[in-house]
Amino acid sequence: METSLHTMDSSCNAATNHWGNNSHFHDSPSYAHNHDNLHHGTLSLTSILLIVIPIILVILLASVIILIILLRRQKSAKCNSLSRNSTNIDDSSKFDSHTTINFTGSPEVKNGCISGGSSRRTSQCRFRGVQVFTYKELEMATNNFSKANVVGHGASGVVYRGVLSDGTVAAIKMVHRDGKQGERAFRIEVDLLSRLNSPYLVELLGYCADQDHRLLIFEFIPNGSLQQHLHSPHIYPQPLDWGTRLRIALDCARALEFLHEHITPSIIHRDFKCSNILLDHRFRAKVSDFGLAKMGSDKINGQISTRVLGTTGYLAPEYVSTGKLTTKSDVYSFGVVLLQLITGRVPVDTRRPPGEHVLVSWALPRLTHREKVMEMVDPTLKGQYSQKDVVQIAAIAAVCVQAEPDYRPLMTDVVQSLIPLVKNLSSAPSTSSRFLSTMVSPRSQRSSFSLH
Template identity: 40%
Template sequence: MLLARHLCNIFPLNNLSGEIPSNIFNITGLLTLDLSSNSFTGKMPRGFANLRELQVLDLSDNFLIGEIPTDISNQSALLQLRLRGNNNLGGSIPLQLCTLPNLQNLSLASSALVGNIPDCLGNLSQLQWLYLGWNMLTGPIPASLGNLENIFWLDLTSNSLTGSIPLELGKLSKLTNLYLYSNSLSGELPAQLGKLSRLTDFDVGQNKLTGRIADELGGLVNLKLFRAYQNSLTGSLPLWLGNLSNIYHIALFENSLSGTIPENLGRSSPLALLDLSTNYLSGAIPPELCHGRALFKLILFSNRLTGMLPESLGMCQSLTRLRLEMNSLSGNIPHTLFALPLLNFATLSQNRFNGTIDFEPVKVSCLQTLNLSHNFLSGNLTPALGSLQALLRLFVSYNLLHGNIPPELGKLSNLSSLDLSHNAFSDGIPPSLSNCTTLVTLNLSRNSLSGNIPSELGSLPMLGALDLSENLMEGGIPPQLASSSTLEFIDLSYNNLSGPVPQSGIFLHLNELFLQGNPNLCEAANTKGFKVCTASDNGSQDGTRKHLGRIRTAWATAGCAIFATLILIVCGSYYFQKRYVGKKGHEQYFTDSWHIISFQKKIHIRLEDIQSCLDENNIIGKGTAGTVYRGALKDGQKVAVKRMWIYNNLGQQIGDPGFKAEMEILGNLRHRNIVKLLGCCFSQRENLLVFEYMPNGNLGDALHNQAIGREFLDWDTRLNIAIETAQGLHYLHEDCVPAVLHRDVKCHNILLDAELSARLADFGLAKVMNPDGTPVTNSKVAGSHGYIAPEYAYTLKVDEKADIYSFGVIILELVTGRHPTDHIQFCEDMEMVRWLHTKVNMINFHDFAVEEIVDERLKPCAPSTAMEMKSATRIGLMCTSASPLHRPRMQQVVNMLLAIRRPHNKNKNNNNKPLISKPLHSPPHSHFSLSHPPF
């Protein structure tokens, strides 16, 4: 009898599926029914009226749909009602729940509930937990909630609540946690909340709050977490923040706060995170922020701070992330800062720091990003930078540095971006930079570098952009640069280069702008305006940089003119579309005014070449955004043309699905695993995007077309495709400035070249990430069914973890060979991800036999291959975790995929080099990590 009355000890966390059986209501004496963390589907059953003695009902973390049954109200003994988690319960909150006199815990979070929060919930006098976050609730917060005298946890986060925060909440004397963030609340922070002396966590971020932070809120003497970011708060930072003895997390970024940071902040508290960025704060950085030896994240960028960097900050052993850019800080940078053992991200750019960059070599360093650009730093660049072995990005441009570039930089084997431009470096480029085998961008422009261009630079396997312009480089252009298969951008203008211009590789279509200012260059045929080579031109070197000031002025003027022209082209195109559409017939679309823009290798695109591609016999794909054709340019280069209509045959506007996004984003991306946008043509009636041609189509067709057979996509090929796609996504998330969210990662958006290398494509839904790392808010769900992260569908907010979820689906697709939404293959109307999470127990993963799920075309599997597949499955399951917090970062995914590749396969594609040498770990806190109730 005891077993039947307490089912909570049997059913949670058992991966049970199907609908909840209705005969469970025959156990009329049931006290506890806990079916949480399973895979139950369908609607919540009706029949709870029979369970008169029920005290605990927990159906959290299932996949239930429909409305909450009103007969739950018959359980007068009910103490806890938990329906939160992955459920997708709809409708409004039943008023009948207000009749449960003994209810202590009401948890309805993370569903799809709509409507207002019922006023009558304030009648639940015994309520201790109210958790309604991550729904679609609207209207005001009921003032009646101020009657919940026993409540200590109130969470209404991530809804669409409006109005002001009720003053009555100040009566909740037992309240310890108040979460109201990500709504549309307005008005001021009520001073009455200062009476909540037990409050530890207070989060009202991402609302529309205005006014000052009242002094009365200093009564929150036990406050540990205070977040009011992304509002419109004004006035000074309150002095009482420095008096709080328990405060460890303060996030007030993106407001209009002014005044100084309280000088005693951190003096008597274990301050761990301080984010006051994007305000109008002035004065100095307080010296005792790290007094409690717990500070790990200090973010103060985009303010008006002045003074020197406190020496104590250079001794803060716990610091992992430091962002001070866009202020007016001055003086020396403490040399001990670079030796902090846990620091992994430091940006001090756009300040007034002077002095030298000098420190002793370090034995252990986690520093991955160091940005000191746009300051007044002088002296030599210290060779000790070569000891920062984890460094991925180093930016010291726009300073007063001189001397030689330290050869020790060649020890940075993980470096992906190096920018030393706009300084006064002299001597030659050290050949040791060729040891930085993961280098993607190298900018040494506007210095006084001399000597020859090292031929070793052409051997860098991932180099995509090289800028050596406006230096004193001599000699010829190394042919190794022309033979590079990864180089997408090169600028050698305004040097003293001589000899022939290579007639292959990137130089074949390179615009002369990127070679001008080198009068001694020549070419076999005068196609770029250089003289024709003679026998005496092989290696000749004469001429100096006369009139350099005038040349730089002309170059800057030309750049401004080009930028202004692009703006006029886009605006003009929009004007013509709005004014003249419908006045010309469909057959006239090629006689309209056309505009042509070239990207990447500055290929000269002619309209007649593109027109010749647009034939029905050349169609290679169709989608909702347009049609894709194959074709060729005049020089024989094969291209793919994506035709995106703006108006239909009736002259009705159907929008511009993704053209601007693809043009603006793809035009600036340079990575070997991102499809190349060669150019675009647009007119009044349609838009054309010109891409490099991928002869093997997309991964979706290759993987799911049974006629292709196992030889086409064997396991080694699939693993390489996963690695290359991960590297492309890592570039978007980590190396792009600003970072980019793809938002439609799927197999059909991964293209395959002649060697079956992967290219991430279709950026029509892509968006630029918010600079502060907060999620991007969307008006509707975008993406493809089966690949959309669960939190995106409910919250309409997306960050890089949504792309990682989609990529995890692709990994599981590569292992299983199954389409993610093919319900014929999966029982119980499941999708592939849910089916795999149900089938594979991550706790006992080592006992799992991968042969149970692997693609039949890949069988039989050698033991080593099966081990790789099993490891890939684990990575896919990690990426598709229901909680974004549990998904790895893209850097970690790349490293894990590279680690599982067998030794004999590691050289199959030598471009797949590790981006970092050891796994990265996310910081213990982030903008998305909040404490949750122990339900």
């Protein structure tokens, strides 16, 4: 028993000595080395994080900046593309494709530029080559707006003949700013004509919105207005021959066809009349003065309600009575112009006998009778015309001035009816070739616009 206890004590002492010797384990050199390595590893990781994190943040920030720059460039390129597309409209001689525009907004004039008013407008001051002029430049072009350079005047403004700095001869219209209507007319013409390009519309070269001045710069049309040729023999003593009248009718029909049926939404001129039809050096017609123009309805023959504006004698009866405006309102006005080309009469003339004061009311019952049509023909033509052509033009005029707008034709149909008549002119002897080859008289150089 004692031996066993002694053995157990010896074992316990040995174990105690063993663990006692191990009590110095933490103070051993090996542990100290491992502990220092762990501490240094922790410091090294912290240092790496302090270096890497700012680098990552810088890279992210640079990436964001680069992305913003790329997006802005892409947006700018898209805007430029839209600007080019909105102004790159076909010259309308073929009318192969339709054009969508927006122009009825009310743009603001800032720093001489017209901005806003259209979802397609950019912040630039140029559209399809339309320039922005200062008032000083136009003063120089017109010799300080000399009375000697006046070529037309009327309710909407005075038109001067001017020579621009590049030598271009231009018609410079100083717009009367009589209230909101004058300002609206100015803005509409700039916004509309800067986007439309057709050989049958007068070209807008530029505009001036310098302080309170409002001026429009057009291409100069040397042979005055149809109004002057038909009704002002003191200005143009040589009457228009029948062939020239037919060509003018077709040019005007093409102009309205372009506005009504090749623009989306359609555009209603609202003031189509002889004084707004100008004749170039070849006596080809160009339609002018879009200050009263309105955008039509998206629906076929859709109506829009508006104030009754325009010229007495040319206004469609339903528009006068209800204020409802459609493209057929322009068709009626075109019919009145056809009657003027046939008869040489003005739309309203109180100097004539009772029953003949209003051209449409007097002519309409006669237009379907060949003999009566022949009696209506302008006496200045002196019988130099095709009776068959006159009857056909009278028939077209008759349907255009129908009281019921639904009975009036589309301008495309009118164009197709007029084309064969004009083509036949080349195969028939006419005085038109002699007339068209005459030089423009000096007096006509002073009669580019008539603004009644």
